[in-house]
Amino acid sequence: MGFLKNFISSFSWAPSHVVGLSIGSSSVKLIELKRAGKLWKLMHFGMVHLPEDAILDREIVNTIAVTESIKTLVNQMKLKNKQVCSSISGSSVIVKKIQLEIHNEKEIQEQIFWEAEQYLPFDVNEVVMDYQILTKKKGPQKDIMLVAVKKTALESYKGCIEEAGLKVSIMDIDFFALQHLYELIYPPRSHEAVAVVDIGANSMKMVVICEGIPIFTKDTPLGGSHLTAEIKQKLNLSYVDAETLKVGGSQDGSLPQEVSDLINVAIENFSIEINKSLDFYHASSAGPQISCLLLTGGGSKLEGLPESFEESLGLPTQLINPFYTVTYDAKVFTQEYLNKIASLAAIPVGLAVRAGWK
DSSP states (O other): OOSOOOTTSOOOBOOSEEEEEEEOSSEEEEEEEEEETTEEEEEEEEEEEOOTTSEETTEESOHHHHHHHHHHHHHHHTOSOOEEEEEEOSTTEEEEEEEEEOOOGGGHHHHHHHHHGGGOSSOGGGEEEEEEEOOOSOSSEEEEEEEEEEHHHHHHHHHHHHHTTOEEEEEEEHHHHHHHHHHHHSOOOTTOEEEEEEEOSSOEEEEEEETTEEEEEEEESOOHHHHHHHHHHHHTOOHHHHHHHHHHOSTTSOOOHHHHHHHHHHHHHHHHHHHHHHHHHHHHOOOOOEEEEEEESGGGGSTTHHHHHHHHHOSOEEEOOTTTTEEOOTTTOOHHHHHHHGGGSHHHHHHHHHHTBO
16 A cells, blocks of 8 residues: 555655645645655645544544545645545554564565564454565564554545545555655754654654654554643633634633643643653664654644753754745745644645655
């Protein structure tokens, strides 16, 4: 399915117009980029919020709602390219770095898939698998990135996309979309590891990247919707009003003390979970120390979050701007609008860029 595509070799360019489609637990986001010399140009971006029960535990429950949301975006954008790169995440996805001794290159896939069975929490016949050999040096000992996705989940996502009139050219993984985005913006850092963290509505995804390889991934079921639900309950508001208050404050920009307290608790909880993931990375990996933390996702927009993380985790922390190297028509998009959607566009941009690589 194209989950993995040669992390350690150069990519060659493919279509001039590329489309990334991200189906999250709370919204569907669609972006179209056009190649402009060595850069990408933003052509379209759109987002439609999903009903609360459309996706549960990141598995599609309401296929009609998801399909109609995608159709809405497709009709709005009038896409020139109907082939899209989309992604999947959650408990249906297993990303595992394993070590194997490979003595027969001709039987490498058979050996990897046979060995993979011990790492899967579900029947090997129920999954689609892919792999990438990460080791550059010669010799039988190989580091291998293994990805497995439950067929039912994969078919569910593909079905909604194709029912909406699009064609799935690549199904990727959210972790790898974050890596594609990182490599689009930042120059290579030799022997340095960087942690990219996406704080979404119902999950927090971390990928540690070193020399073009995702050497560690962690998916935690904690996101911004938990905070919204607490604000809703505390102040007896609708979910929409609670979300608005969380992100933008009151009409005068101020925050009620109750909301400020809840936000501080949420930031502390995010920090604790990230610290646990970092501890697990250092305990389970021989990878280098992490040099900085890069944040994205709707939850990263909380006031004071980067500064709080930097203080509690002891790591330089900054927000990712997915449009940093992307050009745009100032008559179509304002800088204010791009700043508003930046934290929401990371995975869609990463997917679109992936669609531009053969």
